[in-house]
Amino acid sequence: MMIGFTLILITALFFPGIILRTKSIVSGRKGPGILQPVKDIGVLLQKGSVFSKTTSIIFQIAPAITLSCIICATLVIPFANQNAIISFEGDFIFFSYLLALGKFFAIIAALDTGSSFEGMGANREAFFSMLIEPAFFILLATFAMLTGFTSFSDIFNHFFITGNHYVLIYSLLGFYLLVQIALVENSRLPVDDPKTHLELTMIHEVMILDNSGFDKALIHIGTYLKFAVYGSLMYNLMVPSSWSIYLQTALFFGFQAFFAAIVGLVESFMPRNKMNRNPKFILTISSIALIAFMIILILTEKLSQ
Amino acid sequence: MSALLFLIILLLTFPVFIIPKAFKYYYTLLVLIGGIIMTSLAGLDVLSGSSHELKAEYLIPVIQKSFVLTIDRLSAFFLIVINITVFVGFIYARGYLRPYYQSHNSLRFSIHYFSYLWLYLSMIMVLLIRDGLPFLIVWEIMALSSFMLVIFDAEDVKIMKTGISYLIQMHVGMFFILIAFLIVGKETGEMSFDALGYYFSNHSNILLFILFFTGFGIKAGFIPLHTWLPQAHPAAPSHVSGVMSGVMIKMGIYGILRVLMSVQYDLLQIGILILIVSLVSGILGVMMAIVQHDLKMLLAYHSIENIGIIGIGIGLGVIGLATGNNGLSLFGFSGGLLHVLNHSLFKSILFFNAGSVYQATHTRNIEHLGGLIKKMPYTAVLFLTGSLAICGLPPFNGFVSEYLIYLGMFKSLSAASLYQSIVLLGTIVGLSLIGGLAIFCFTKAFGMVFLGEARSAKASSAAEVSKDMIFPQYISVAFILLIGLASSWFVKPVFKISAEGFGLTDIDPSVISSVTDLTQLSIISGIFILSVVILLFYRYLHLRSRVVSFEPTWGCGYTSPGPKQQYTATSYAYNYNHLAKPVLQTEKIMKEIREDEIFPARRTFRSHSYDIFRNFLINKPVDLITGFLKQIAVMQTGRIQHYILYAFIFMLIVLILTYFNII
Numbered sequence: 001m002m003i004g005f006t007l008i009l010i011t012a013l014f015f016p017g018i019i020l021r022t023k024s025i026v027s028g029r030k031g032p033g034i035l036q037p038v039k040d041i042g043v044l045l046q047k048g049s050v051f052s053k054t055t056s057i058i059f060q061i062a063p064a065i066t067l068s069c070i071i072c073a074t075l076v077i078p079f080a081n082q083n084a085i086i087s088f089e090g091d092f093i094f095f096s097y098l099l100a101l102g103k104f105f106a107i108i109a110a111l112d113t114g115s116s117f118e119g120m121g122a123n124r125e126a127f128f129s130m131l132i133e134p135a136f137f138i139l140l141a142t143f144a145m146l147t148g149f150t151s152f153s154d155i156f157n158h159f160f161i162t163g164n165h166y167v168l169i170y171s172l173l174g175f176y177l178l179v180q181i182a183l184v185e186n187s188r189l190p191v192d193d194p195k196t197h198l199e200l201t202m203i204h205e206v207m208i209l210d211n212s213g214f215d216k217a218l219i220h221i222g223t224y225l226k227f228a229v230y231g232s233l234m235y236n237l238m239v240p241s242s243w244s245i246y247l248q249t250a251l252f253f254g255f256q257a258f259f260a261a262i263v264g265l266v267e268s269f270m271p272r273n274k275m276n277r278n279p280k281f282i283l284t285i286s287s288i289a290l291i292a293f294m295i296i297l298i299l300t301e302k303l304s305q
Numbered sequence: 306m307s308a309l310l311f312l313i314i315l316l317l318t319f320p321v322f323i324i325p326k327a328f329k330y331y332y333t334l335l336v337l338i339g340g341i342i343m344t345s346l347a348g349l350d351v352l353s354g355s356s357h358e359l360k361a362e363y364l365i366p367v368i369q370k371s372f373v374l375t376i377d378r379l380s381a382f383f384l385i386v387i388n389i390t391v392f393v394g395f396i397y398a399r400g401y402l403r404p405y406y407q408s409h410n411s412l413r414f415s416i417h418y419f420s421y422l423w424l425y426l427s428m429i430m431v432l433l434i435r436d437g438l439p440f441l442i443v444w445e446i447m448a449l450s451s452f453m454l455v456i457f458d459a460e461d462v463k464i465m466k467t468g469i470s471y472l473i474q475m476h477v478g479m480f481f482i483l484i485a486f487l488i489v490g491k492e493t494g495e496m497s498f499d500a501l502g503y504y505f506s507n508h509s510n511i512l513l514f515i516l517f518f519t520g521f522g523i524k525a526g527f528i529p530l531h532t533w534l535p536q537a538h539p540a541a542p543s544h545v546s547g548v549m550s551g552v553m554i555k556m557g558i559y560g561i562l563r564v565l566m567s568v569q570y571d572l573l574q575i576g577i578l579i580l581i582v583s584l585v586s587g588i589l590g591v592m593m594a595i596v597q598h599d600l601k602m603l604l605a606y607h608s609i610e611n612i613g614i615i616g617i618g619i620g621l622g623v624i625g626l627a628t629g630n631n632g633l634s635l636f637g638f639s640g641g642l643l644h645v646l647n648h649s650l651f652k653s654i655l656f657f658n659a660g661s662v663y664q665a666t667h668t669r670n671i672e673h674l675g676g677l678i679k680k681m682p683y684t685a686v687l688f689l690t691g692s693l694a695i696c697g698l699p700p701f702n703g704f705v706s707e708y709l710i711y712l713g714m715f716k717s718l719s720a721a722s723l724y725q726s727i728v729l730l731g732t733i734v735g736l737s738l739i740g741g742l743a744i745f746c747f748t749k750a751f752g753m754v755f756l757g758e759a760r761s762a763k764a765s766s767a768a769e770v771s772k773d774m775i776f777p778q779y780i781s782v783a784f785i786l787l788i789g790l791a792s793s794w795f796v797k798p799v800f801k802i803s804a805e806g807f808g809l810t811d812i813d814p815s816v817i818s819s820v821t822d823l824t825q826l827s828i829i830s831g832i833f834i835l836s837v838v839i840l841l842f843y844r845y846l847h848l849r850s851r852v853v854s855f856e857p858t859w860g861c862g863y864t865s866p867g868p869k870q871q872y873t874a875t876s877y878a879y880n881y882n883h884l885a886k887p888v889l890q891t892e893k894i895m896k897e898i899r900e901d902e903i904f905p906a907r908r909t910f911r912s913h914s915y916d917i918f919r920n921f922l923i924n925k926p927v928d929l930i931t932g933f934l935k936q937i938a939v940m941q942t943g944r945i946q947h948y949i950l951y952a953f954i955f956m957l958i959v960l961i962l963t964y965f966n967i968i
């Protein structure tokens with residue numbers, strides 16, 4: 001049971017490093033090592049903290065709450081043919097709402113500083129995550145409809161034994177959608193550029209301008225972990241749970257590296273959207289999810305009835 | 306519970322008028338507690354016991370009429386909901402009304418307390434009376450007493466106007482219920498809820514249901530029947546808005562459920578109707594909430610949203626009944642019912658805290674507030690708890706009821722037909738959108754009111770409200786956490802109510818098994834809280850050994866930022882407003898700067914968003930009618946000779962008509 005959880009934690013360590021490596025290789029730079037982001041966290045943990053005088057207790061507790069949310073959301077994700085540490089019917093609803101709770105605190109912490117930059121970031125984060133919510137739920141609905149189960153563990157255990165060979169189509173579509181959702185949820189390109197240098201064009205980065213030291217380390221850990229969580233969801237969608245666990249462990253590492261490389265490639269070749277184009281971009285993801293739902297209607301032969 | 310005792314409590318409300326001003330509050334509290342203890346005991350008895358129904362009867366001696374009270378599980382559940390919020394609200398009222406002790410005379414307080422008691426007692430009677438006519442009478446008393454409560458500050462012309470508009474709209478609703486009952490009475494010879502079953506078995510179901518739904522829906526506040534709600538809640542004193550929004554509007558839900566228990570045909574159409582109206586209410590309610598600047602108005606629109614969520618649950622339940630999907634019914638009805646309880650808890654404390662903010666700052670305009678968390682920490686934490694719960698976030702209670710509704714839908718998807726799948730998917734999307742919008746709205750409300758720097762002098766001079774306004778809310782918070790963490794204690798009774806009420810007997814055991822899964826939900830919520838505590842404790846230890854300093858907020862090199870430069874509620878909603886333009890009518894009142902204006906003069910900018918339904922359903926028709934009536938008013942000359950002439954013409958017409966045997 002713990003294997004999946006541990007694997008996610010381990011891959012989270014390398015995830016940001018691989019993205020950075022990919023970007024530096026593509027752009028022809030020497031670039032930092034794969035473990036550089038982890039070392040950065042180590043540095044942050046050594047440092048003291050500076051807090052804004054405007055802030056209140058909310059600013060102090062928010063990063064810890066957000067990280068706890070992501071850690072607990074990880075608990076419901078299964079690996080191979082093993083159930084997740086905690087699995088119950090509708091656990092994906094809990095997963096999604098728990099991540100939303102984390103976001104809620106991140107947003108109010110940003111508003112707590114009284115800075116107009118951070119207010120702007122908070123607003124964008126709230127706005128874009130509100131728009132992406134339906135896409136994720138349509139995706140979940142299609143999983144539930146295809147398999148007839150309502151927990152991540154059951155869904156992924158039965159995903160490939162529904163006897164329908166077209167399931168691979170859906171597995172690929174689902175993978176594509178999850179990549180898009182993960183990019184939005186983690187504030188990466190093309191919605192948000194984490195490496196942008198101007199506050200006015202940031203979303204996530206501008207929310208944490210006033211965080212420092214320990215709290216900033218927690219926020220970074222949370223971001224890395226969230227990436228790995230989405231990566232493992234995609235992995236579960238692509239690899240049948242019945243395969244041997246040793247093979248799967250190896251595959252899991254490979255897959256996460258592959259996903260990180262995709263993110264790196266996207267960030268190397270794509271510009272960031274104009275801010276006011278983002279709603280359209282995000283709503284497009286929802287529409288693609290709707291198309292996926294239609295495809296499942298065809299696959300499950302409901303349309304022909 | 307004895308009907309005689311209940312009558313005695315009704316009589317005990319009258320001495321409020323003769324009790325000295327200093328003791329009025331305590332006397333009222335005493336009577337209230339008497340009623341609460343009596344009804345709670347009866348309610349818990351029915352909820353826990355095996356007997357499905359409890360009847361209490363008393364023959365009133367002089368008029369020889371019997372006074373019958375009937376409690377079944379459904380009314381028992383609503384009884385408990387009412388009792389918690391009414392009790393908390395009244396304790397809160399003591400502190401809230403304190404500033405008015407000097408300015409308002411004894412009679413005003415008598416009327417206020419008397420109306421509060423009668424609002425409570427009439428709600429109880431609405432739940433316990435099954436006969437049509439007495440039901441309509443107590444329904445009317447409920448409207449009247451709440452009207453008296455709303456106009457507590459009647460010196461303010463605006464409040465009086467709002468109150469009257471509220472009263473009229475309540476009567477429109479009552480009119481629909483009356484007609485529905487009259488139809489039933491005419492066809493079956495008996496005007497009561499018990500006769501509905503007989504009526505529905507051999508008449509068209511959907512038409513009568515629509516009548517009832519419109520009547521009860523006005524009370525509940527479904528869009529487009531909601532127009533009284535955003536006006537009346539802000540006008541009322543906060544403990545009253547808490548009770549009105551928390552429980553009084555739920556009486557509409559109770560009425561709808563009571564009627565649904567008897568409906569036999571046309572279930573699919575009825576279910577779809579409820580579902581669509583609820584989805585519209587849910588989404589538009591929260592969309593309109595986001596653009597409000599008045600804190601209490603924002604909360605009022607959120608009531609509409611939550612009524613929508615309750616309605617989604619009920620609508621799904623009915624669709625489940627229609628399609629023979631008992632699991633969907635069970636989860637839908639139970640989710641809706643549990644949300645009734647949940648909403649009464651968190652919405653009332655949100656209103657109470659909005660009232661506390663108003664008392665401390667004398668403004669409800671979000672744009673003038675800010676930074677209150679440092680001055681009013683208890684209020685802030687309570688408001689935050691309410692916000693998290695209303696957004697449906699775990700581990701609070703709002704999540705549990707939304708989770709049940711979601712789960713019912715997700716579980717039904719694989720076996721659903723094409724059309725059902727589309728309906729379910731639409732509802733899932735709607736519900737998730739409501740969730741996202743609610744988070745957007747409450748991060749704004751909490752962030753702008755309590756965080757950052759004070760945006761006005763009123764906000765910067767605020768001080769925490771008295772302890773007796775804060776303490777009672779902990780009761781609600783305790784329930785909020787209890788439902789969130791020990792969900793199965795509450796979900797099981799609610800399952801029982803919906804299973805019995807709607808005859809869901811042969812339920813797949815695998816459906817029931819998910820109730821045991823709620824312990825898993827409790828476990829993971831527990832792990833979550835534990836991990837937060839551990840992380841925070843570790844953080845505390847970590848920071849103790851590091852240098853921690855406090856500096857101004859980073860200003861990008863700008864050294865003298867002021868509170869005016871903060872993000873405002875309007876700027877927070879700006880990009881949203883842009884997207885929601887087709888639905889929301891936001892009017893900008895300003896003068897453009899012309900090109901030839903080299904030295905622009907002083908300008909003002911104001912933006913205001915209208916409720917389109919209020920415009921089209923209330924304002925436009927009312928304008929039309931008043932315009933027409935004004936033309937008729939030509940006859941009103943003020944000369945006595947003319948009036949005598951009118952009377953003469955009238956008598957002449959009557960005479961002629963009688964002569965020709967027309968009348």
